Amino acid sequence: MRITGAVLEESGRPGPFAESLPLTVDELDLAEPGPTELLVRIEAAGICHSDLSVVDGNRPRPTPMLLGHEAAGVVERAGAEVRDVREGDRVVLTFLPRCGDCAACATDGRLPCERGSAANGRGELLGGGTRLSRRGEPIAHHLGASAFADHAVVDRRSVVKVPSTVPPEVAALLGCAVLTGGGAVLNASGVRDGEPVAIVGLGGVGTAALLVARATGHPVIAVDAVESKLAHARACGADEAWTPEQAAERGVRAPVVVEAAGHPAAFETAFALTAAGGTTVTVGLPRADARSSIPPLTVTSEARTVVGSYLGSSVPARDVPAYADLWLDGRLPVERLVSGRVARGDNNRAMEALAGGGALRQLITF
Known part of the structure; x- marks a missing residue:
């Protein structure tokens, strides 16, 4: 055809x-x-x-x-x-x-x-x-x-x-933005019930991570260098919203931090915002030649975990229907x-x- x-x-x-x-x-x-x-x-x-x-x-x-x-x-x-x-x-x-x-x-x-x-x-x-x-x-x-x-x-x-009751403009976004961002929170991070989640990078994937975290009962700290994205994050339910510099000045730390910007500086920011014993999940896709620098001593001395997550570590046949149900319930x-x-x-x-x-x-x- x-x-x-x-x-x-x-x-x-x-x-x-x-x-x-x-x-x-x-x-x-x-x-x-x-x-x-x-x-x-x-x-x-x-x-x-x-x-x-x-x-x-x-x-x-x-x-x-x-x-x-x-x-x-x-x-x-x-x-x-x-x-x-x-x-x-x-x-x-x-x-x-x-x-x-x-x-x-x-x-x-x-x-x-x-x-x-x-x-x-x-x-x-x-x-x-x-x-x-x-x-x-x-x-x-x-x-x-x-x-x-x-x-x-x-x-x-x-x-x-x-279900046909999920409109196409919602359904389309379940297959990438929501699978990737939501999966970084729910599948890859090991987050516990009610634990706060920080999200670095508030593009489509990062904002989807924010929405899924809020829908499943987690306080959210949103971090981005673009002020308009911080304002949008607050409108989406973020409990706090800071630039990377502001977050550093305030000593922000979270047990789970998701990096969704795909930039080496964002990865370094996400690592710096992760609490002792916490998990940094990187789901962004930077350039193949991009490099970041983090102190390996901190990984050991603070018992940190760094997790890479592709497609939010998702199984689409399992996860897409779950997100569709959250939308149908009015929570996502x-x-x-x-x-x-x-x-x-x-x-x-x-x-x-x-x-x-x-x-x-x-x-x-x-």
């Missing part, structure tokens, strides 16, 4: 992206879903820093590539071997399929799936190869989703079914993550806004 989507022609073009135009909206051919795959009509997609990291070259991927990995949609066709998802079901796309067979999949989310990670790196679906082409030339998939289009073919293991106001709406042709401007540091989650609706 013929679809329209936003294709990244090459990585690393300089900003402003509204002028260098790394993304072009073009017509593509989408093959039929295979036996274990689904054809999904995309309803809403979020623009995430992981998309920007491919655009600016910080996360190298094969190009040309149809971008987009955080989305929700409705199943229009299911492959012959798919039994548990039907036409008309609303599904959340997740950016790391789990094969269920490798050693990493046996770690309850702690390690990313080996086969899924390899397929993502190649720009392919979990079953191998691409279902996208343009004038006979293959187009790579982004993280098994390629959701900046009106339709996508995805592996069954790249989606989670949610996911809508607060949305900072703007994007017309389908304005992807480059949206990337520029994200690079500027002020945007949380911009949404494209189809």
